[in-house]
Amino acid sequence: MKFFLPLLAGSALAESYEGHKLIKINSAEKFDFGLLKHSRVFDENKEEIRLSVDPRDFKKLEKLVRINGGEIEVLQENIQALIDADLEKRAARKYESPANYAYNEYLDFDEWQDWLDHVTGNHPNEVSPTVFGYTAENRPITGLAIPAIPDPQKPNIIMDCGIHAREWISPAMCRLFIHELMKCSEEHNYDRCNPTIRDEFMQLYNWWIIPIYNPDGYAYSWSDDRMWRKNRTPSVNGACLGTDLNRNADLAWGTEGASDNTCSQTFHGDGPNSELETQAAMAAVEYVQNYTNNGKIHAYVSLHSYSQIIISSYAVSKNVYPQDPKNLNHMTRAGGLVAEAMSAVHGKSYGYGQARDILYPSSGSTKDWMLDVYGVDMAWTWELRDTGDYGFLLPADQIDPQWDEFQAGIIALFEYCRDYMN
Numbered sequence: 001m002k003f004f005l006p007l008l009a010g011s012a013l014a015e016s017y018e019g020h021k022l023i024k025i026n027s028a029e030k031f032d033f034g035l036l037k038h039s040r041v042f043d044e045n046k047e048e049i050r051l052s053v054d055p056r057d058f059k060k061l062e063k064l065v066r067i068n069g070g071e072i073e074v075l076q077e078n079i080q081a082l083i084d085a086d087l088e089k090r091a092a093r094k095y096e097s098p099a100n101y102a103y104n105e106y107l108d109f110d111e112w113q114d115w116l117d118h119v120t121g122n123h124p125n126e127v128s129p130t131v132f133g134y135t136a137e138n139r140p141i142t143g144l145a146i147p148a149i150p151d152p153q154k155p156n157i158i159m160d161c162g163i164h165a166r167e168w169i170s171p172a173m174c175r176l177f178i179h180e181l182m183k184c185s186e187e188h189n190y191d192r193c194n195p196t197i198r199d200e201f202m203q204l205y206n207w208w209i210i211p212i213y214n215p216d217g218y219a220y221s222w223s224d225d226r227m228w229r230k231n232r233t234p235s236v237n238g239a240c241l242g243t244d245l246n247r248n249a250d251l252a253w254g255t256e257g258a259s260d261n262t263c264s265q266t267f268h269g270d271g272p273n274s275e276l277e278t279q280a281a282m283a284a285v286e287y288v289q290n291y292t293n294n295g296k297i298h299a300y301v302s303l304h305s306y307s308q309i310i311i312s313s314y315a316v317s318k319n320v321y322p323q324d325p326k327n328l329n330h331m332t333r334a335g336g337l338v339a340e341a342m343s344a345v346h347g348k349s350y351g352y353g354q355a356r357d358i359l360y361p362s363s364g365s366t367k368d369w370m371l372d373v374y375g376v377d378m379a380w381t382w383e384l385r386d387t388g389d390y391g392f393l394l395p396a397d398q399i400d401p402q403w404d405e406f407q408a409g410i411i412a413l414f415e416y417c418r419d420y421m422n
């Protein structure tokens with residue numbers, strides 16, 4: 001049997017989560033899940049562990065929790081059913097024009113590209129795309145300038161989506177944001193737009209957006225494994241494939257809060273900035289710097305999920321960088337306003353704070369890199385919905401309410417930049 005294993009591992013068979021339950025274990029104990037051969041741990045933090053449990057492993061899990069202490073909570077009965085809901089919507093879109101793709105559905109990578117071509121073709125004065133690199137599987141990494149011809153004298157805001165493949169709500173928000181900016185540039189939508197977005201966003205600022213930072217990972221999360229996080233580039237010398245693109249940047253690279261094990265979800269890559277995606281982001285931000293003659297970049301926002309927290313730099317450990325960032329006060333105030341605005345919309349609570357104060361430290365993150373290497377004034381990860389009931393599997397019917405919240409948050413951020421960062 002062993003002989004066939006490498007073949008199977010390399011095949012295009014999609015990973016099935018049929019009958020897998022999404023489980024939360026409330027426990028501060030360390031568990032050894034080695035016996036659960038068919039199950040996968042997604043998340044471990046101080047008080048809880050989340051994993052997908054195959055029915056064959058459920059009895060073993062119960063025993064493990066009995067021995068170690070803790071409590072099992074079944075969050076979702078069948079993970080595959082959640083995945084299938086999005087696959088069925090994609091099947092129904094098959095003959096639709098990209099112009100008609102619904103905004104409250106998740107698009108796969110190819111659909112995203114088609115939609116982007118449609119939008120950039122229709123709005124040549126409002127948005128211009130630049131390909132800043134190609135992935136290992138030869139997908140383009142595209143950055144957008146909005147407006148299409150930015151004014152080098154104006155301040156800038158940089159945003160990216162989809163660093164982590166399975167966090168589908170992130171590119172969905174980039175898409176809605178791009179759409180909103182285009183919509184509000186059209187006269188006939190005057191009454192259907194928030195006045196601040198309509199009258200100030202593109203007039204006062206240049207927006208630079210990488211809507212899908214990790215195209216290979218994102219495509220793979222549709223084709224093979226919905227729970228994939230990293231990119232899809234093999235390591236030079238390691239058993240597993242894929243680098244965590246939020247640990248790969250050349251800022252305290254390879255120190256605390258990243259793994260040198262290629263099989264880890266937080267593998268930092270073979271070297272600082274080793275990954276093609278990181279290099280594309282570097283090319284994009286250097287493009288912004290050159291274009292604006294080192295103009296002000298007031299904010300960098302990287303959209304992730306989940307946990308509903310507006311997380312500012314630093315992520316890097318205090319052992320590595322003892323001092324806090326010089327703009328921590330600004331980031332704390334602005335982050336608080338963003339969280340407050342987002343929480344007010346639908347009553348879903350968003351938190352905020354400096355990453356290393358409220359979470360575990362991590363190294364090589366894009367936000368610290370943007371802050372320290374590229375001189376961005378304020379840098380964040382915005383963790384979107386939810387708080388874990390669905391986690392990465394957030395159903396598409398939450399895209400609309402998430403957009404309401406994101407819109408409130410980005411307006412709050414914009415107003416802070418406009419009023420305090422000049």
Ligand SMILES: [Zn+2]
Nearest residue numbers: 164167304305
């Ligand atoms: Zn993420």
